[in-house]
Amino acid sequence: MALLDIQNLRITYDTPDGVVEAVRNVNLQIDKGETLAIVGESGSGKSQTAFATMGLLPHNAQVSGSIKYQGQEIIGLSHEEMNKLRSNEIAMIFQDPMTSLNPYLRISDQMAETLIYNSPNGKRMKKKDAIAECVRMLEAVKIPNAKNRIHLYPHEFSGGMRQRVMIAMSLLCRPKLLIADEPTTALDVTVQARIMDLLVELQEEFHMAIVLITHNLGIVAGSCERTMVMYKGEVMEQGSTVDIFGKPSHPYTQGLLSAVPRLNQDEERLVTLDRSFETQMAEG
Amino acid sequence: MSTKEPILSVRDMRVEFKIKKQNALPWHQPEILRAVKGVSFDLAEGETLGIVGESGCGKSTLARAIIRMIPSQGGEVFWQGRDLMKMNEKGLLGIRKEIQMIFQDPLASLNPRLTAGQIIAEPLKTHHPSTSKDEVKKQVRELMEKVGLSARMINRYPHEFSGGQCQRIGIARALITNPKLIICDEPVSALDVSVQAQVVNLLMDLQKELGLSLLFIAHDLSVVKHISNRIMVLEFGDIAEIGEAHDVIHNPQSPYTKELINAVPIPDPIAERKRIAERRALEAKA
Numbered sequence: 001m002a003l004l005d006i007q008n009l010r011i012t013y014d015t016p017d018g019v020v021e022a023v024r025n026v027n028l029q030i031d032k033g034e035t036l037a038i039v040g041e042s043g044s045g046k047s048q049t050a051f052a053t054m055g056l057l058p059h060n061a062q063v064s065g066s067i068k069y070q071g072q073e074i075i076g077l078s079h080e081e082m083n084k085l086r087s088n089e090i091a092m093i094f095q096d097p098m099t100s101l102n103p104y105l106r107i108s109d110q111m112a113e114t115l116i117y118n119s120p121n122g123k124r125m126k127k128k129d130a131i132a133e134c135v136r137m138l139e140a141v142k143i144p145n146a147k148n149r150i151h152l153y154p155h156e157f158s159g160g161m162r163q164r165v166m167i168a169m170s171l172l173c174r175p176k177l178l179i180a181d182e183p184t185t186a187l188d189v190t191v192q193a194r195i196m197d198l199l200v201e202l203q204e205e206f207h208m209a210i211v212l213i214t215h216n217l218g219i220v221a222g223s224c225e226r227t228m229v230m231y232k233g234e235v236m237e238q239g240s241t242v243d244i245f246g247k248p249s250h251p252y253t254q255g256l257l258s259a260v261p262r263l264n265q266d267e268e269r270l271v272t273l274d275r276s277f278e279t280q281m282a283e284g
Numbered sequence: 285m286s287t288k289e290p291i292l293s294v295r296d297m298r299v300e301f302k303i304k305k306q307n308a309l310p311w312h313q314p315e316i317l318r319a320v321k322g323v324s325f326d327l328a329e330g331e332t333l334g335i336v337g338e339s340g341c342g343k344s345t346l347a348r349a350i351i352r353m354i355p356s357q358g359g360e361v362f363w364q365g366r367d368l369m370k371m372n373e374k375g376l377l378g379i380r381k382e383i384q385m386i387f388q389d390p391l392a393s394l395n396p397r398l399t400a401g402q403i404i405a406e407p408l409k410t411h412h413p414s415t416s417k418d419e420v421k422k423q424v425r426e427l428m429e430k431v432g433l434s435a436r437m438i439n440r441y442p443h444e445f446s447g448g449q450c451q452r453i454g455i456a457r458a459l460i461t462n463p464k465l466i467i468c469d470e471p472v473s474a475l476d477v478s479v480q481a482q483v484v485n486l487l488m489d490l491q492k493e494l495g496l497s498l499l500f501i502a503h504d505l506s507v508v509k510h511i512s513n514r515i516m517v518l519e520f521g522d523i524a525e526i527g528e529a530h531d532v533i534h535n536p537q538s539p540y541t542k543e544l545i546n547a548v549p550i551p552d553p554i555a556e557r558k559r560i561a562e563r564r565a566l567e568a569k570a
């Protein structure tokens with residue numbers, strides 16, 4: 001049985017301009033310990049798919065289809081049941097580490113909260129123990145001098161360090177599935193490389209499955225076994241990363257791949273995405 | 285390029301910030317953070333100089349200090365022979381007409397309460413207040429078409445545009461005073477790959493058409509390389525390396541430049557995995 005099994009997912013919104021289909025007919029499976037990349041530009045529905053899995057869609061979203069986590073249907077779960085799943089099974093890291101941390105709380109307070117209310121063994125953890133555990137986790141994500149720095153506020157960390165705090169926080173309850181929504185988009189290339197190395201390392205250590213949502217094809221090439229390409233709410237193609245990059249079958253994937261600026265290519269003009277496939281799709 | 289008189293020369297630019305030490309008490313002396321440590325360079329007319337480096341290396345600070353958006357602690361900036369650092373506010377206003385800026389976050393740099401047309405017209409109203417309403421409108425429409433926006437969108441608000449379109453509004457706003465130099469502070473970092481290329485190409489086309497000079501700040505070397513004639517690599521406020529774009533990328537001299545180049549992911553699974561394995565082996569050794 002797949003760890004996560006999404007069938008015919010469709011997400012729609014009622015807007016003054018009529019019904020907008022954010023996601024349609026998405027099917028995806030992910031097994032234990034696997035890494036799947038979802039790539040696509042903004043508005044392609046990749047984050048919507050992730051939000052649906054986490055039960056984080058806004059109230060006016062209408063969802064149909066099925067999302068099964070270890071055989072359990074997620075769509076329609078109550079708030080409490082969803083919270084339980086989110087605390088112990090599925091975790092998520094967001095794109096912007098500044099807006100997803102509470103600026104009024106010290107890192108120690110917001111991290112320990114997770115363990116105090118949701119410790120893995122079901123009992124309430126003492127604050128002192130919780131903080132000790134948090135320090136261990138911050139060390140695992142390689143924050144130097146974690147013991148002292150845990151008492152700082154989010155604004156006292158750099159962007160890369162904040163993202164490490166987010167990762168540490170999401171790993172506290174040992175999730176089996178980690179959804180990383182553009183975890184490195186806000187970061188420098190050098191920091192990005194370090195964060196990706198870290199994620200791969202932690203994945204091996206904690207045996208979790210990772211869904212990596214990104215528009216950066218370079219990091220997908222480096223660390224994901226399977227890739228799914230989305231465009232305008234639909235899956236264009238999915239398969240092994242090597243196949244998709246080696247011989248992309250869909251014109252959108254081909255266009256996306258050629259639009260990535262490369263260091264070793266010498267043409268002066270950048271290749272822009274050719275959108276003529278849209279008319280082909282509409283006709284065919 | 286050396287035959288031409290530089291349009292902008294920066295000499296020994298230094299910017300320092302006072303920062304509070306951790307757990308410092310009010311009477312403790314603040315620490316001095318030296319963000320830019322004596323940077324000098326020249327920019328020729330019609331040239332693009334790329335500035336790259338990690339966040340915190342001082343690239344945005346340098347750009348802001350050049351146009352005196354923030355105070356600097358030393359150094360000289362010559363704009364067409366005149367020293368900007370010795371100018372009064374009134375003189376600066378005249379210069380700012382000639383030097384414009386494009387910012388990283390396309391949505392945050394546009395006033396949400398103004399329409400696209402009002403945003404683009406603002407610099408014109410500041411620098412040429414006597415322009416007639418019809419003339420302003422005409423110029424705004426022309427510029428919108430020039431940067432690839434439909435003039436029909438003139439009455440829309442920023443939130444009704446996509447990220448790439450917002451950045452085009454920012455470019456149009458920078459162009460309306462007919463500047464000679466545009467400082468682009470990470471103009472495409474917040475954009476999708478598919479949109480990035482369009483905006484970079486637009487900037488290159490406009491540069492050719494209008495003969496602009498560009499200071500192009502970014503952390504993504506692969507983008508900087510395409511647009512720049514020369515590249516300057518900054519490391520902790522110092523110049524690590526400066527040279528022709530092709531030389532810096534293909535024959536980097538400083539170890540820091542090499543590290544930056546190595547961090548750019550290659551969109552090819554086989555090559556990229558091989559490189560990551562090599563990098564890890566190297567780090568394990570160190």
